[in-house]
Amino acid sequence: MSNLQNTTSSSVIFLLTGVPGLEAFHTWISIPFCFLYATAVSGNSLVLFAIITQPSLHEPMYYFLSMLSATDLGLSVSTLVTMLGIFWFNAREISFNACLAQMFFLHFFSVVESSVLLAMSFDRFVAISNPLRYASVLTDSVIIRTGLGIVARATVSLFPLPFLLKRLNFCPGKILLSHSFCFHADVMKRACADITVNIIYGLYVVLSTVGFDSLLIVLSYTLILHTVMSLASPRERIRALNTCVSHILAVLVFYIPVIGVSMIHRFGRHLPPVVHALVAYVYLVVPPVLNPIIYSVKSKPIREAMLRVLREKRKG
Template structure:
């Protein structure tokens, strides 16, 4: 049992301290983070403009890429402005409800990004392994259903995290969150009550989304590689493989960072807290930076459109 005199009942305001142990240099850490955000915002916005303006890119592969870009914009915008407010302007306060809302947006759009990567793998699987059925499967109606399904899956799975915090956890040891944004476990660990159910549900969401998606993406690419390497002509193998290279790079980048951050945060008890927080920030901010760069470099149609835009401006 805990002493009620040492706890706070349903705090109205929380304090985000940023990166614990590095408070004195956070003003400098904010500079590369701000640069990453500006590049990510510009790159993904440009990607969306190119896909929207060029009718030849109105195909499932590029529409999914547009969904990924929009998700990256929202995800990074949920984090960076408040983080820079902490680092540069000493604005660590955030209302409890606003913190929960930020948490919901961050984890929801993490799940949406994972879902988009899954459907992109499905698109490549059908395009390479069953190309004659690709147009009949990936109709406009099916694309809308996929978009709605991916979004609803994420929103509905993450929503109980908020409900469990609001309804179960009434007493808190502290209102100071040792993080630079409102992360689920960072908030739950403040509670002076049994948090086992909250922790179990958080793990359930992580493994039911990331675990499920990574298994099916991996199986899709095993089947894709089997088909590609069975093609008789070398040129055909290279062409099929090149259509998947960009997605494989983004897939590895997202999931390797995700699982490294996830396991370090939960099981790296001897790692300094600032390492945990920096890894969490990198995991959420680096993919939005790299995704448009990877697709811009590896996708010929997007590269050509970008060159045309540059020529028009000159």
């Protein structure tokens, strides 16, 4: 029976979906998507390069921002090929193993981004509640260990997912998916087998990573607000809160689409397929596009460093 399942899984072909009902306009739809991907890749690359090359940005806050930019780059690249392949060449087929690989990296970068946002909230908490000890608490070694811990956590949490899907039997023939990328909840529902274990483990991963991180972020900002309200001067309160605005916006930009995708897959079966597709695109494309814009607008050091890098490139 195991051999039969392995043979069946290895021969499965999935059919990816672009924008349901608008297949005739995929070439035109690809134009804004190309612009968004170009913005995400160039913006995050510029932020990353600016932080690496500018010594004035070698501080904990910007180290965490570089992790966020690297994660957004990974999230964009993990879906870029299949998405534009559908829009440009109608290349909808993807093998079972390629689908599992894309699924793993897509969820991996999502979990990493959630963890980085949590680390950034802790950074803001320390900076506001105990600024004199900021440099001694968030040392380079602490930041390196935090980054390695984030990667290890995402890897350990998501490593079982492909194997849990491989053990399932899929119906013969080409299997239609709901998106232009491989999403765990979408793939497992296509199995002709009992998926109870997959559902339970998938829910566990969501709650223990994104769910747990969001609760800790809320707790961090509750403590930050308590500290800010204890400040005597209104000007000091505004100045302290202003340092958190960029991070708060990044949190909202990430978590609102994530919650939307999770809710639609679990409770939105009656909604039109195009709604599922659009919410998924917002989840994948919007955070990598907006994060560099948010930080370049709200953070003067980042903005100046990015402009300095662009000027140096023009001179070179």
